[in-house]
Amino acid sequence: MLINEQFIKLGHGYGDIYELFELMKTNEKRIHHAFLLLTEHEGKAVCSFAVAFKPAGGSQFMPIYICLEGIPYDVENPSKRLTLFEQNCEACNVTPIQVAIKHSSHFEEYELYYQYVTGILRMNHLLPPLQ
Template identity: 35%
Template sequence: MQKFIQIGDGYGDIFEMEALIQYNHQRIKSGIYLHTEGRPSTFILVMAPVRGNFQALYTVFQGIPMTSKHKQKYKIINENLEKYNIQKVEMSTRDPDDFYAREQYFQYMLGVLRLNNLIPPLT
């Protein structure tokens, strides 16, 4: 079972994500950026499954600005991914506003990530 876990608001999210990468880098499968045109990107930190096949997907939801002037969060995350040799994936997705609720968007993204073999299939 995969579960999206949203972390932080404002600048706190980047520091929490940085700590997750530094202290759990051996459990991390990949870092995934979900880009939507004209909006800040979403970042997902995919952890290895643990007991009972639970897999955490730590998320900074639409909190990574991609304008050339505001890419500091993007830079910090990428530096940490490179430091620990963690695979980085970038992809474009549908706008979360296309969905009635954020949970529906997350269900859609689980399907997209499974189809692209970025997370394991349901068992």
Template identity: 35%
Template sequence: MQKFITMGEGYREIFELQALIEYNHQRVQHAILTYDDQSNASFLLVMKPVQQDVQAVYTIYNGIRFKDGKSKKYDLIKSWCDEVDINIIEIETKSPTVFHEREQFYQYLTGILRLNHLLLPMT
């Protein structure tokens, strides 16, 4: 079971993300940037499963400006991940703005990530 934990939309939460990467990098399974050409990007930090296949997915939801593969916030996040040898997977997705609720976007992402074997399958 995956649980999306929205940290925020990329302002002060970026430093909480830094602490997660710095102090829990051994628990990080995947770092993922989702982007489209219509809105800001989202960043996901997929943690390794804990008891009974519970898997946390920390998210900065739609809070990273990402144009033409460039972004100062993304460069900062990438530098933190590089320091602890975490590769970032970039995935082009639909814009979160096409969904009526944030939870619908997370369900859409869950499907994409499961198809790409980046999240545990349903049990």
């Protein structure tokens, strides 16, 4: 079975995180993995939240919803948004997987960035293999 995964950008992690949380709650049984994508930009640690869902019904489409790089990342003093993401993951019985990646500003366009992230996730067996 060939899975067609696609990133769907919800925003930059401000109010859009609540949409991501609602998607997680209403599709809890479809969650494949949740990701905490760690990166650095202008000397500051930031992260993205992403959640991959299993294809619906007989579909081959795997959506990966992402809140892109708007969340400060500090392990010792976590932001409210990071705490909420972790709490929502726990409520859905999923552990977010931390993955260190390059910042999207290293790429000419988002499509290239998403291909890069897809490759990292697939290489680490976090997405289904190509067939």
